[in-house]
Amino acid sequence: MRKILEDFYYSNITPCDQQMAPDSEMKRAVDRVSKCEEQLTELLDEEGRHILTRLTRSQQEINSSTALENFILGFRLGVRLMAECMDDNDGDTRIGGEQ
Template sequence: MRKILEDLYFGNIVPYEKRIAAGSELRHLVKRAADCEARLAEQLNDGEKQTLDTLISTQHKIDSTMAREYFILGFRLGVRLMTECMDEDDGELTDRG
């Protein structure tokens, strides 16, 4: 437990720096999206390309914000589950008697 706390303190735990596994479905989808973006950009004039770039940049910011918020919500849920597990209240059951 102490090692994890030290790693967290020193900034060694960085979950968002994971790489997409080669050959994975996600890798395939990312490549497909990039290919579609490149084909679409070839068909657009400069003003339209700027609009596309703005759209993509804005969507990345939305995705990043949502990922952060879902991470925080998931972490909080995990802590709540651990806290509940530490509760000695067994409801209507008792150890004796």
């Protein structure tokens, strides 16, 4: 417990940094998207490339916001689960709620 708190204090915990395994489905999907973007860029004129750049940047913003919200929701769910586990008066009909 102390180690994770120290890492948190020193900003050594960065949940948004992820490493993709080279043989993962995620890596293959990222490679496909990258290849399609390169091919599309070659087909477009300057205005089209500008629009494509704006589109991809906007999608990255959406993805980043979604990832943040999902992280927060997951963290809150974890805290609620822990709080529920600590509740001794949770309706257990056994004496004192203990086994």
